[in-house]
Amino acid sequence: MRLFRILGLYVMFIRRVFARPEKHGLYFRQVFREIDKLGVASLGIVAVISFFIGMVVIIHMTSSISNPLIPAYYNSFTTRDVLVLEFSSSVLCLILAGKVGSNIASEIGTMKITEQIDALETMGINSAAYLVQPKVIGMMLIIPVLVTLSIFIGLLGGWFIAVVGNMMTSSDYLLGIRFDFHPYKVVYTLIKSVVFAFIITSVSAFHGYHTKGGALEVGRSSTLAVVWSMILILIFNYLITQVMLG
Amino acid sequence: MIRVDNISKSFEGKNVLSSISVEFSESKTNLIIGRSGSGKTVLLKCLIGMHEPDEGDIWYDENRFTALDPDQQRTFRQQMGVVFQGGALFDSMNVEQNVRLPMDFFTDWSRGEKRDRVNFCLEKVNLPDVNKLYPAELSGGMKKRVAIARAIALNPRYLFCDEPNSGLDPQTAIVIDKLIREITVDFGITTVINTHDMNSVMEIGDHILFLSEGSKCWEGSSAEILTSGNNILNEFVFASELMKRFK
Numbered sequence: 001m002r003l004f005r006i007l008g009l010y011v012m013f014i015r016r017v018f019a020r021p022e023k024h025g026l027y028f029r030q031v032f033r034e035i036d037k038l039g040v041a042s043l044g045i046v047a048v049i050s051f052f053i054g055m056v057v058i059i060h061m062t063s064s065i066s067n068p069l070i071p072a073y074y075n076s077f078t079t080r081d082v083l084v085l086e087f088s089s090s091v092l093c094l095i096l097a098g099k100v101g102s103n104i105a106s107e108i109g110t111m112k113i114t115e116q117i118d119a120l121e122t123m124g125i126n127s128a129a130y131l132v133q134p135k136v137i138g139m140m141l142i143i144p145v146l147v148t149l150s151i152f153i154g155l156l157g158g159w160f161i162a163v164v165g166n167m168m169t170s171s172d173y174l175l176g177i178r179f180d181f182h183p184y185k186v187v188y189t190l191i192k193s194v195v196f197a198f199i200i201t202s203v204s205a206f207h208g209y210h211t212k213g214g215a216l217e218v219g220r221s222s223t224l225a226v227v228w229s230m231i232l233i234l235i236f237n238y239l240i241t242q243v244m245l246g
Numbered sequence: 247m248i249r250v251d252n253i254s255k256s257f258e259g260k261n262v263l264s265s266i267s268v269e270f271s272e273s274k275t276n277l278i279i280g281r282s283g284s285g286k287t288v289l290l291k292c293l294i295g296m297h298e299p300d301e302g303d304i305w306y307d308e309n310r311f312t313a314l315d316p317d318q319q320r321t322f323r324q325q326m327g328v329v330f331q332g333g334a335l336f337d338s339m340n341v342e343q344n345v346r347l348p349m350d351f352f353t354d355w356s357r358g359e360k361r362d363r364v365n366f367c368l369e370k371v372n373l374p375d376v377n378k379l380y381p382a383e384l385s386g387g388m389k390k391r392v393a394i395a396r397a398i399a400l401n402p403r404y405l406f407c408d409e410p411n412s413g414l415d416p417q418t419a420i421v422i423d424k425l426i427r428e429i430t431v432d433f434g435i436t437t438v439i440n441t442h443d444m445n446s447v448m449e450i451g452d453h454i455l456f457l458s459e460g461s462k463c464w465e466g467s468s469a470e471i472l473t474s475g476n477n478i479l480n481e482f483v484f485a486s487e488l489m490k491r492f493k
Contacts, residue, residue: 125320
């Protein structure tokens with residue numbers, strides 16, 4: 001019963017978030033601020049994680065696929081598919097749910113308990129739309145970019161360790177990452193990243209916006225935001241994969 | 247003028263406000279006083295539409311506020327200025343951006359006109375040259391004054407203050423009280439202040455509403471409050487040693 005109540009509250013919250021903005025120009029500028037604050041600020045961690053995961057995946061592939069009958073370029077081919085299909089969209093978004101989700105929930109939660117949200121409402125401003133809509137739109141624009149960058153950086157990491165570690169030649173590696181390439185898989189991963197971006201921002205903002213109490217509850221909202229974002233990302237990952245690739 | 251007609255409010259079966267009727271006049275500082283938990287904040291939140299009364303009506307001049315839907319209420323609130331207990335300034339914005347925010351949303355003024363209005367409001371609250379400071383760099387009294395400047399940014403017809411001098415030293419509290427009084431008279435607005443500070447009551451209380459356990463217990467002026475025969479009110483008014491001696 002409680003789950004249905006929360007679901008109802010979430011739907012009503014999303015309706016308020018996507019209400020017509022009071023002034024489009026203000027929201028438009030805010031979208032770019034959020035892209036910078038939440039997305040561009042995550043570039044460093046995305047690059048570091050992707051580079052190292054790319055290196056680890058190629059090591060796993062070369063050590064697992066050691067049959068002389070299987071061509072060497074299969075290692076980079078499978079590495080590419082791991083990065084494109086799962087790591088750079090799903091795993092990266094799980095990581096971003098922790099970083100960005102907790103940031104959003106604690107920011108909005110603190111605004112709630114210090115009456116900043118009430119202040120916006122009493123000015124006649126739709127606080128849910130002003131605070132959340134630019135975040136959701138900004139993240140839905142920037143996360144696919146981060147995912148694309150993550151794929152390239154991951155492949156670069158794989159190439160670096162494959163060549164430096166003498167696991168395979170550079171030309172074999174490059175042949176593998178181009179072998180049997182279907183652009184549809186990239187479309188699939190970008191669609192997933194847009195859906196995950198929506199989940200991370202809206203769920204985190206929802207938990208922050210409904211914070212009641214003090215600092216302890218802000219921490220609780222932040223934890224709930226991360227946990228629910230992650231659970232929903234995993235569920236939607238399965239559903240989208242079933243629909244698009246199953 | 248604000249008219250409250252028989253409003254009641256309860257939370258989870260517990261009556262917090264019972265059939266309160268009162269009229270708050272224009273160009274006057276109207277005070278709602280009472281002990282903690284007497285229903286002052288709930289009444290104020292009903293007035294600004296943050297709580298919906300279970301019964302009764304609230305009228306702003308000829309407008310029946312309680313008959314408006316939430317979106318209409320939000321639009322109507324553009325005529326209100328609210329000063330929250332802690333100031334409720336936006337941490338990510340500097341003083342100028344905080345005061346300018348309502349203008350950004352609801353006016354088509356040029357950048358220069360907005361800057362002039364921000365400076366006018368900040369001068370009105372005796373805070374020139376703080377435009378670029380952030381809330382974290384301000385003292386408690388300065389935060390309250392910036393909050394007042396933001397509340398008057400769009401020339402509101404109604405001003406609400408929730409415990410405007412809580413947490414302030416007595417001298418700063420008097421400065422804030424006098425400031426609110428001055429703004430009320432200068433701009434001809436209807437001001438409602440929620441307080442339990444007896445200094446404020448004596449200093450600026452044109453019209454006082456005393457609440458006890460969610461009910462209207464007494465209503466009058468600051469001159470009448472000291473000579474009232476209401477026992478519950480007297481217990482509240484003469485609770486401190488200073489007031490007892492004064493009596």
